[in-house]
Amino acid sequence: MSIIKPTRRGVLRTGAIAGAGLAMPTIFTGSASAYMNEPTGSTVTLGFNVPQSGPYADEGADELRAYELAVEHLNGGGDGGMMNTFSSKELKGNGILGKKVEYVTGDTQTKADAARASAKSMIEKDGAIMITGGSSSGVAVAVQALCQEAGVIFMAGLTHSNDTTGKDKKANGFRHFFNSYMSGAALAPVLANAYGKDRKAYHLTADYNWGYTTEEAVRESTEAMGWETVNAVKTPLTQTDFSSYIAPVLQSDADVLVLNHYGGNMINSLTNAVQFGLRDKLVNGKNFEIIVPLYSRLMARGAGENVKGIFGSTNWHWSLQDEGSKAFVKSFGEKYGFPPSQAAHTTYCQTLLYADAAERAGTFNPCGIVEALEGFEFDGLGNGKTLYRAEDHQCFKDVLVVKGKENPTSEFDILEVVEVTPVAQVTYDANIAQMGGPDATLGDCNPGA
Amino acid sequence: MFGLRKSDSVLLLIVIVLTLFAPFILNPFPENSVMAQFNGGYPDLMQRLVIFGIFAIGFNILFGLTGYLSFGHAAFLGVGSYAGVWMIKLLTLNVIPAIIVSVIVAGAFSLLVGWISLRRSGIYFSILTLAFAQMSYSLAYSVLTPITGGETGLQPKVGDPRILDAALEEGVTPRANLFGMFMNDSYELVIGGWIFTFNVGYYIAAVCMVLAFYLSIRIFRSPFGLMLRAVKSNQQRLNYTGIESKPYTLAAFVISGMYAGLAGGLLVAMDTQAGAERMFWTASGEVVLMTILGGAGTLIGPVLGAGFIKYFENIVSKINANILETWFSFMPDGVSDLFVGLIYPFIGKGWHLTLGILFMLVVIFLPGGLVQGGQKLAGVFKNKKDGSDSASGSTSAAPAE
Numbered sequence: 001m002s003i004i005k006p007t008r009r010g011v012l013r014t015g016a017i018a019g020a021g022l023a024m025p026t027i028f029t030g031s032a033s034a035y036m037n038e039p040t041g042s043t044v045t046l047g048f049n050v051p052q053s054g055p056y057a058d059e060g061a062d063e064l065r066a067y068e069l070a071v072e073h074l075n076g077g078g079d080g081g082m083m084n085t086f087s088s089k090e091l092k093g094n095g096i097l098g099k100k101v102e103y104v105t106g107d108t109q110t111k112a113d114a115a116r117a118s119a120k121s122m123i124e125k126d127g128a129i130m131i132t133g134g135s136s137s138g139v140a141v142a143v144q145a146l147c148q149e150a151g152v153i154f155m156a157g158l159t160h161s162n163d164t165t166g167k168d169k170k171a172n173g174f175r176h177f178f179n180s181y182m183s184g185a186a187l188a189p190v191l192a193n194a195y196g197k198d199r200k201a202y203h204l205t206a207d208y209n210w211g212y213t214t215e216e217a218v219r220e221s222t223e224a225m226g227w228e229t230v231n232a233v234k235t236p237l238t239q240t241d242f243s244s245y246i247a248p249v250l251q252s253d254a255d256v257l258v259l260n261h262y263g264g265n266m267i268n269s270l271t272n273a274v275q276f277g278l279r280d281k282l283v284n285g286k287n288f289e290i291i292v293p294l295y296s297r298l299m300a301r302g303a304g305e306n307v308k309g310i311f312g313s314t315n316w317h318w319s320l321q322d323e324g325s326k327a328f329v330k331s332f333g334e335k336y337g338f339p340p341s342q343a344a345h346t347t348y349c350q351t352l353l354y355a356d357a358a359e360r361a362g363t364f365n366p367c368g369i370v371e372a373l374e375g376f377e378f379d380g381l382g383n384g385k386t387l388y389r390a391e392d393h394q395c396f397k398d399v400l401v402v403k404g405k406e407n408p409t410s411e412f413d414i415l416e417v418v419e420v421t422p423v424a425q426v427t428y429d430a431n432i433a434q435m436g437g438p439d440a441t442l443g444d445c446n447p448g449a
Numbered sequence: 450m451f452g453l454r455k456s457d458s459v460l461l462l463i464v465i466v467l468t469l470f471a472p473f474i475l476n477p478f479p480e481n482s483v484m485a486q487f488n489g490g491y492p493d494l495m496q497r498l499v500i501f502g503i504f505a506i507g508f509n510i511l512f513g514l515t516g517y518l519s520f521g522h523a524a525f526l527g528v529g530s531y532a533g534v535w536m537i538k539l540l541t542l543n544v545i546p547a548i549i550v551s552v553i554v555a556g557a558f559s560l561l562v563g564w565i566s567l568r569r570s571g572i573y574f575s576i577l578t579l580a581f582a583q584m585s586y587s588l589a590y591s592v593l594t595p596i597t598g599g600e601t602g603l604q605p606k607v608g609d610p611r612i613l614d615a616a617l618e619e620g621v622t623p624r625a626n627l628f629g630m631f632m633n634d635s636y637e638l639v640i641g642g643w644i645f646t647f648n649v650g651y652y653i654a655a656v657c658m659v660l661a662f663y664l665s666i667r668i669f670r671s672p673f674g675l676m677l678r679a680v681k682s683n684q685q686r687l688n689y690t691g692i693e694s695k696p697y698t699l700a701a702f703v704i705s706g707m708y709a710g711l712a713g714g715l716l717v718a719m720d721t722q723a724g725a726e727r728m729f730w731t732a733s734g735e736v737v738l739m740t741i742l743g744g745a746g747t748l749i750g751p752v753l754g755a756g757f758i759k760y761f762e763n764i765v766s767k768i769n770a771n772i773l774e775t776w777f778s779f780m781p782d783g784v785s786d787l788f789v790g791l792i793y794p795f796i797g798k799g800w801h802l803t804l805g806i807l808f809m810l811v812v813i814f815l816p817g818g819l820v821q822g823g824q825k826l827a828g829v830f831k832n833k834k835d836g837s838d839s840a841s842g843s844t845s846a847a848p849a850e
Contacts, residue, residue, distance in 0.1 A: 052766075052797060052798030053798050053801065057798070103771075104767065104769075105767065105769045105797065106766065106767050107766045107767075107797065107798055107800070111724070111726040111729075112602050112722065112724035112726060113724060113726060113727055114762075116720060116722065117493060117494075117497065117762075117763060118763070118766070118767065120492075120493035120720070121491060121493055121494060121763055121767065124491040124492055124493055124646075125488070125491040125494075136600075137600065137601060138600040138601050138602065138724065141601040141602065142601070142602055142604075142722055142724060145604050145722060146720070146722070148622055149622050149624060149633075149721075150633070161600075161601070163601055168601060168604075207590075207591035207592075208590055208591055208594075208599055208600040209594065209599045209600035209601050210600065212594075212599075234591065236587065236591070237590065237591070439608060441607065441608075443607055443622060444619075444621075446622055
């Protein structure tokens with residue numbers, strides 16, 4: 001095997017060797033480079049850390065497709081996708097800051113330990129300058145903390161829990177995806193319109209962090225407009241049969257069931273609820289309704305027929321008709337043959353946003369990137385006008401309220417957008433209790449050297 | 450040496466030399482060669498190799514000597530980790546209190562679990578330990594969220610009390626250290642095309658591993674160890690002769706729980722974060738695999754098994770289709786596509802498959818684990834029929850149960 005694969009570290013090292021001669025101990029500490037993994041060759045390495053096995057492997061696979069597409073576009077291949085519609089015009093298709101983009105991949109297994117191990121190997125072994133990906137909040141929070149400590153940027157993938165940019169926010173971490181609070185705030189008015197203001201809600205909540213924050217967000221925003229919460233029951237994450245949890249719902253006088261479940265949990269609980277005939281019941285003189293706060297297309301496909309007419313929220317949907325979404329769906333569809341999911345969309349956006357921030361900052365130094373992204377306003381990435389807020393590194397953009405389609409035309413055409421909730425309605429103060437209160441701070445950016 | 454017989458001293462020396470020079474051994478390929486993908490000599494993996502080595506050595510004291518198959522050992526690792534993080538949050542960023550408290554807390558917890566589980570033996574014992582571990586996992590994941598951080602795990606924060614430490618400077622992220630040396634500090638040595646990383650955290654963990662290994666040799670060779678072997682060979686007969694075996698098995702259980710706690714404390718010291726999935730049953734199963742793969746009941750086997758599994762998990766899972774294409778790019782298009790297509794299912798997310806196949810091969814052809822493989826090789830060189838009395842110090846290369 002004599003193929004030479006030039007890597008960033010390889011080039012760095014060849015240079016170092018030429019200078020230092022043989023067997024010369026060199027100490028690379030803070031003084032050797034200005035920041036962690038500074039790219040000195042003609043390439044820059046990004047680390048794509050996604051779940052390739054485990055319960056979210058589908059989402060992980062879609063994220064990886066989007067990353068590969070983003071790298072292709074950044075390096076000038078393909079049709080450029082959303083680079084053409086992006087409001088910032090710094091990206092020229094010649095890599096980032098003139099350096100060709102290379103990438104390494106890893107498997108998070110949807111476990112914090114495995115995710116950190118693979119992120120560490122990207123940073124220590126492959127010289128990755130930025131880590132991105134993940135499909136659950138536990139992993140996102142764990143890897144974000146690691147990146148803060150190591151001194152590289154973390155661009156979160158699909159993570160919906162408030163904690164990622166709330167209680168556990170970090171200066172080196174950024175989230176494009178929306179969060180539980182926004183879901184609650186966006187859903188409440190739509191629900192009030194559709195179902196009235198004097199409803200009694202019953203919550204079934206997955207017994208872990210994301211479940212708690214989602215329940216809290218939906219409760220607060222629905223109670224604020226007049227709903228009453230009858231009961232909130234926690235269900236084990238590993239539960240596959242929810243009938244024993246659905247039966248008590250029938251006994252209570254609740255007329256709305258909120259399923260704070262995601263992935264396989266949601267598929268099973270929704271199927272059980274529909275099979276129990278909840279939706280055909282009349283309680284307090286009103287039709288019984290079911291709500292799923294966070295929808296994804298992959299999940300909706302799993303639940304099949306049962307999602308028809310059920311409200312939920314989502315970060316992005318491929319049927320949107322703005323220029324950015326159309327360009328993205330087109331180039332993704334041409335490459336892979338089907339429309340992208342919201343996980344693919346958010347990870348593609350994060351990659352472009354990082355690349356653009358590096359261009360505008362003129363450096364890969366994490367502190368420069370942080371400065372360039374904080375308070376950055378942009379448009380053309382499929383969500384309308386968006387702000388990367390400086391206080392918590394959370395993106396603020398319109399939120400989509402969706403509903404299961406009554407007459408789906410294909411396996412991808414399951415959800416329809418009911419309303420686009422304007423960003424003003426989902427904006428909150430960075431110090432509210434749901435986000436960890438005033439104790440939660442970003443800290444300072446860490447360049448790692 | 451150190452009260453060991455000659456063959457054990459030799460084995461201990463081999464382990465010391467291997468751990469000392471691991472940065473060289475694990476980085477056999479020049480940095481910019483195509484084989485550099487297989488280099489494992491970066492700090493995180495080296496740390497993991499020795500830490501899981503400790504975990505497996507401890508597990509082997511229980512499983513290898515007494516034959517009691519615990520299917521819940523990860524619970525002790527997890528409990529130790531949580532104790533460690535709390536020490537780092539409450540006391541000091543210095544790792545020593547964290548490691549010591551991890552061992553103590555895991556020991557206490559294993560005393561409780563062992564006290565109950567050891568009332569039964571065989572499969573019932575395994576099921577009981579598995580139940581305890583899954584219980585701990587579920588509690589940590591949900592009910593105990595205020596203590597364990599639940600899904601998002603436990604990590605040090607800038608605002609933690611840390612009563613023994615001076616206040617951190619403004620804007621400094623809290624990092625674990627040993628008297629001012631940070632765990633991820635490294636020296637890099639460049640020789641020719643090679644680069645070798647000497648990491649502070651690795652050597653701290655390696656010292657612990659060598660000590661743990663030494664202790665395990667002493668236990669194996671002690672009268673206590675002999676008694677444990679008696680339990681394995683025929684517990685009933687032991688009971689009939691009037692010897693109460695439970696104190697011995699319980700002691701072995703607690704010792705091995707403390708080893709797991711040490712591994713948990715070291716994991717936290719190297720990477721200050723603990724999450725509930727560390728206690729999931731697959732993690733308990735992994736240490737069983739490590740021990741059997743390396744050779745249960747042998748001294749060095751568990752360490753080899755741990756290294757083997759962790760290496761595969763971290764190296765093979767990172768190979769992706771792109772890298773494969775670079776490897777085969779010298780071939781004509783169709784042929785290279787064929788090779789990429791053939792190998793692709795075994796890399797990246799398919800690393801489980803590769804590991805499974807290797808595990809099957811080892812169990813079928815080398816029922817005594819990797820150690821038996823080593824003995825066979827040694828036998829070939831020494832021109833002996835069987836190297837059963839080789840340096841491994843194995844009493845019997847018993848097949849996995």
